[in-house]
Amino acid sequence: MKNTKMTLSTETMNLDFVRKVEALSGSSVRRCFQCGKCTAGCPMRSFMEHPPNRIMRLLQLGQWERILAGRSIWYCASCETCSTRCPNKVDLAAIMDALRKLSWDANGPSKESYVQLANRLFIENIKTYGRQYEMRLGAVFNVKSGQFLKDLLLGPKLLSRGKLKMFHSKNKNITEIENIFNRIEEMRKNSSKF
């Protein structure tokens, strides 16, 4: 964050958001003392504009809008290395989940769309089929992301080895999954807690 002017005031420090993150993640934001161990072990740090320890600092300073506007939270691989190694028991992997959820629910301003698209299609597949349908996942992703030629050579290799199924039947108990999705939606309508 070299050469970036940072304005701190009670107006910029929206701590309500930080409290939401703490409630969702079950982890304290304040406990982080910036040792940097999370970033040292993070396999994705080179892909992030804000590495993990800086995400924690920005949160502590209430600068969450800068986090959500960037790509970093969507480039976290959920490898759990940070949570494993934190010397002060900050569950950073859970905090990343909470940040993504808040950004996702708010249809957040992040520029990272491919990871969110992949997540959305993955979850849609569960709702429609009960299980993953890898062929559809790849094909729809390519169409919706406009990358029609992506992995074009991989498809035939996988198909010829029986690793991709052209057709996929739904679980016969699929209504049970639909019901779970519906009940969660209902719960959210009635409470802002989830």
Add this chain to the structure above:
Amino acid sequence: MKNILTYSYYPGCSLHASGKEYDISTRGLFKALKIGLKEVPDWFCCGATPAHNVDELLSLSLCAKNLSLAAEVKGDLAVACAACFSRLKTTQHRLADNPEKRKQVEHAIAGSVPEKKVKHLLEILAKDYGLEQLREAVTKPLSGLKVACYYGCLLTRPPEVPELDCTEAPTIMERVIGATGAETVAWSHRLECCGANFTLSRPGVVLKLSGDILASAKAAGADCLMVACPLCHGNLDIRQAEIEEATGIRYNMPVFYMTQLLALAAGVPAAKLGFDSMIVSPLPLLKEKNLL
């Protein structure tokens, strides 16, 4: 001979498609070892990373639903995929000391979340079946084969969830494959992330991370990699040709599922282990080592 072991089995989505050789070899191995394995009928996707990434309640509910389906089948729940294993165990861990969360999940699945012991295949082989017995079951020792055991993320992290082995310096894979007489190499990247589900959204990430893993295994003198997760396998095997193209380094490094190597050592015919499904063919290596 100990009591006959029997497990309920949650293969997970990948094992019915891109990771089918993991499923085939798991069934083959368990049959050879006379361990009972019964697939949970009509199981659902565990939600994997995309679900917990954006919706914890959905993620917990999907896993809780699967646990309740699994409760109908006798025996501890055997899980092959490291990601499914992690999600199921995480769900149990999160619900154990959080009655409020448990209530929400039970409302979402309209039922209770049963107690069910969830075990990764590694735990079943190393602890329940036991290394001693595993050694006795070997009819074709894999001596001369240098294996780099790759754990990836979710078999050991975070420490309070999988409870499989030491978090930062596990040896369970080395011990299990060591029982076949194979040689294991010491190498740097066995716990590093392979890029996991970025394979769909951002394959460039996978090429970098999995490329580093292959380079490290090669530098340690390994003949092959051994994995216990279909996502790791997909990245290291299916994307290996792209990694070679991007880095200009030729690896030609077969990536085995641990059950393929164990089943081979336990006398299951090679034709029944799905070797022909792998993108990097292991047949030249196995021929060279007189293991076919």
